[in-house]
Amino acid sequence: MIENNTVIIATFIVYLAVMLAIGYMAYKRTASSSDYFLGGRTLGPWPAALSAGASDMSGWLLLGLPGYAYLAGVESLWLAGGLLLGTWLNWLICAKRLRTYSITTDNSLTLPEFLSRRFDDKSKLIQTISAFFILLFFLFYTSAGLVAGGKLFETVFGLDYTVAVIIGTVCVVSYTLFGGFLAVSWTDLVQGLLMSAALLIVPIVAMSLNQGSLTDMLYDKNPELLTLWNDVKGEPLSWIAILSLVGWGLGYFGQPHILARFKATRSNKDISTARRIAVIWTALSIAGAVLVGLTGILYVDGQGGHLPDSEKIFMLLVNAIFHPVMAGFLLAAILAAIMSTADSQLLVSSSALAEDFYKQVFRPQASSQEIVMVGRIAVVVLSVIALILALNPESSVLGLVSYAWAGFGAAFGPVLLLSLYWKSMNRYGALVGIIVGAVTVVVWKQITGGIFDLYEIIPGVIFATIAVITVSKITGPPSESVLTTYRQYHENLKSFE
Numbered sequence: 001m002i003e004n005n006t007v008i009i010a011t012f013i014v015y016l017a018v019m020l021a022i023g024y025m026a027y028k029r030t031a032s033s034s035d036y037f038l039g040g041r042t043l044g045p046w047p048a049a050l051s052a053g054a055s056d057m058s059g060w061l062l063l064g065l066p067g068y069a070y071l072a073g074v075e076s077l078w079l080a081g082g083l084l085l086g087t088w089l090n091w092l093i094c095a096k097r098l099r100t101y102s103i104t105t106d107n108s109l110t111l112p113e114f115l116s117r118r119f120d121d122k123s124k125l126i127q128t129i130s131a132f133f134i135l136l137f138f139l140f141y142t143s144a145g146l147v148a149g150g151k152l153f154e155t156v157f158g159l160d161y162t163v164a165v166i167i168g169t170v171c172v173v174s175y176t177l178f179g180g181f182l183a184v185s186w187t188d189l190v191q192g193l194l195m196s197a198a199l200l201i202v203p204i205v206a207m208s209l210n211q212g213s214l215t216d217m218l219y220d221k222n223p224e225l226l227t228l229w230n231d232v233k234g235e236p237l238s239w240i241a242i243l244s245l246v247g248w249g250l251g252y253f254g255q256p257h258i259l260a261r262f263k264a265t266r267s268n269k270d271i272s273t274a275r276r277i278a279v280i281w282t283a284l285s286i287a288g289a290v291l292v293g294l295t296g297i298l299y300v301d302g303q304g305g306h307l308p309d310s311e312k313i314f315m316l317l318v319n320a321i322f323h324p325v326m327a328g329f330l331l332a333a334i335l336a337a338i339m340s341t342a343d344s345q346l347l348v349s350s351s352a353l354a355e356d357f358y359k360q361v362f363r364p365q366a367s368s369q370e371i372v373m374v375g376r377i378a379v380v381v382l383s384v385i386a387l388i389l390a391l392n393p394e395s396s397v398l399g400l401v402s403y404a405w406a407g408f409g410a411a412f413g414p415v416l417l418l419s420l421y422w423k424s425m426n427r428y429g430a431l432v433g434i435i436v437g438a439v440t441v442v443v444w445k446q447i448t449g450g451i452f453d454l455y456e457i458i459p460g461v462i463f464a465t466i467a468v469i470t471v472s473k474i475t476g477p478p479s480e481s482v483l484t485t486y487r488q489y490h491e492n493l494k495s496f497e
Contacts, residue, residue: 006324007324007325007327007328008156008324008327008328008331009157009328010328011325011328011329011331011332012156012328012331012332012335015329015332015335016171016335018190019190019191022186022190025186041103041263041264041265041266042264042266043261043264043265043266043270044265044266044270045265045270045271045273045274045277046189046274046277047186047188047189048261048262048264048265048266048270048271048274049273049274049275049277049278049281050188050189050192050193050277050278050281051188051189051192051261052258052261052262052274052278053087053192053278053281053282053285054188054189054191054192054195054337054341055188055257055258055261055341055345056087056252056255056257056258056341057195057282057285057337057341059144059145059147059148059149059152059334059337059338059341059397060144060148060337060397060398060401061195061199061285061286061289061337062148062195062198062199062289062292062314062333062334062337063148063151063311063312063314063334063397063398064148064311064396064397064398064401065079065080065286065289065290065293065398066289066290066292066293066296066311066313066314067293067309067310067311067312067313067397067398068293068310068398069289069290069291069292069293069294069296070293070294070296070297070300070307070310070313071232071293071310072231072232073218073222073224073225073226073227073232073294073297074225074226074227074228074294075227075228075230075231075232075237075245076245076290076293077228077290078228078237078242078245078246079245079246079248080286080287080289080290081246081249082245082246082247082248082249083248083249083282083286084249084279084282084283084286085246085249086248086249086250086251086252086253087249087252087278087279087282088275088279089249089252089253090252090253090258091262091271091274091275091278091279092275093417094253094259094262094416094417094420095262095265095271095274095275096262096268096271096493096496097420097421097493098114098259098262098263098416098420099262099263099265099268099271100268100489100492100493100496101114101118101419101420101489102114102263103492104485104488104489104492105117105118105485105489108263109263109351109355110131110256110348110351110352110355110356111130111134111256111259111260111348111412111416112126112127112128112130112131112134112352112355112356113127113355113356114263115127115130115415115416115419115430115434116130117485118419118430118482118485119419119425119426119427119430119478119482120427120478120479120481120482120485121427121430121431124360124361125431126427126430126431126434127356127360128356128357128360128361129431129434129435130352130356130411130412130434131352131353131356131357133407133408133411133412133434133438134256134348134349134352134408135349135352135353135382136407136438137403137404137407137408137411137438138256138345138346138348138349138382138404139349139382139385139386139389140389140400140403140404140407141341141345141400141401141404141405141408142342142345142346142349142382142383142386143386143387143389143390143395143400144390144395144397144400144401144404145168145338145341145342145345146165146168146169146338146342146386146387146390147165147390147395147396147397147400148168148311148334148337148338148397149164149165149167149168149169149171149335149338149342150162150164150165150168150390150393151164151309151311151312151315151397152164152168152315152331152334152335152338153165153167153168155312155315156315156331161391161393162391165387165390165391166387168335168338169383169386169387169390171335173346173379173380173383191333191337192281194329194332194333195285195333195337196281196284196285196288197333198288198329198330198333198334199284199285199288199289199291199292199333200284200288201330202288202292202295202314202317202318202321202330203288203291203292203294203295205321205322206292206295206296206299206317206321207291207295209321210295210298214291214294214295214298217298218294218297218298221297221298221301225294225297240451240453240454243454243455243458244453244454244455244458245455247454247455247457247458248402248405248455248457250409250413250457250458250461251405251406251408251409251413251457252409252413253409253412253413253414253416253417254408254409254410254411254412254413254414254415254416254437255405255408255409255412256348256352256408256412257341257345257347257348259416260348267496268493268496268497269497292313292314292317293310293313295317296313296314296316296317299316299317299320300313300316311396311397311398314334315331315334318330318331346379346382346383347375347379349378349379349382350375350376350378350379350382351375353374353375353378353382354371354372354374354375354378355371355375358371358374359371402455403441403445403456405457406441406445406455406456406457406460407438407441407442407460409457409460409461410437410438410440410441410456410457410460410461410463410464411434411435411437411438411441411460411464412434412437413437413461413464414433414437414461414464414465414468415430415433415434415437415464415468418433418465418468418469422472423478423483423486424472424473424477424478425468425472425478426472426475426476426477426478426479426482427478427482428471428472428475429467429468429469429470429471429472429475430468432467432468432471433464433465433467433468433471434464436463436464436467437460437461437463437464437467438460440456440459440460440463440464441456441457441460444456444459444460
């Protein structure tokens, strides 16, 4: 437990009160399902960019990535570089097109709904199967956030892990339940700024307290900590290891909670500004996270100790070098990271249940208010399931995130990108591509050794892409209505500029 935590508790209470206030203001502006699930498409460049970034990075940015850098040293830059490249490409080649096409397809709110309308899938199979995989992988993703919350409250307050996870879950659900997308996006703006500030402040202060340069001290401890090409034991990194780390960048094109920010942006012109903000924020935050891990190596070594759980290195540094008042704000950044992602995941999952299952299968005539109510009920139900999955204290935040990240990236990334650029793609190709990508990830994850040590997102993306192209060509061209919508989409791309 962290000492002198009375001030930290007070800081947390103030922080949560501010987040709940933002949630309440958003609640007053939420009147329809479009407002609840997509904020009425009113996001400016700053909330769009930071909401996408904060909901993307989650608790693993302050726990998982620093923990990996603590164990692996500069090798972690392969992962950081892949993430930064993926962020930039996602905003560059996907954002404007997805926003435009989602409006062209009768204002599609969810990713499954967009894919269904894009290919005029009257059977609703694309929408239903997409929603199923969103629910499946988001349960693991949300669980990762709750595990991070459990580690935070366990470390700060000395709570039992189970109690800590439950408290974290209640914090997230409280404002997501009522405010919907606007609450999530507005709080993400605040939380994103807090996260980046914390990740820059902690390593800068930690390095200023060291006698000598960081690189020299790390070299003296272990020269292999400073090389990109060897692991910490001095053994060369295999091509499988390097591809697996860089391959994280492929996941961005299929993350429903990030793609939702593109659709919710106020205009196509705002997206260019948002892209610059998002890339700068991501670069600073990732650099800070890696530096936290590297400075943490020296701190733990200087204390003559050993850190059993590397994902607690950020919390350890904050407690060691900051006054309780400052520590409270910095530790609140972890809560910000957790909440900013878990709330987005719950919202996308609830929209999949309400819009893509309930409305399509059970109540096609359901009113907008009824859909919002079902969405809020879904938030609670999904939170409980994710909570159950998170109750194992041995769970790794980075491990849970990597599985869900791969699942989304492979299932939806190739299908979405091809749907935005290839007019000959049809609904059969889309359906098979989603299934092949998701199944490849699930199966590949269960096998180890040799080529199967490659991060499962890479074979998932490759096989899904092959499946989309092959099946679309075999089953013939899309219908005339699909081609007409595609032409209208390209006309809108020009007129929306």
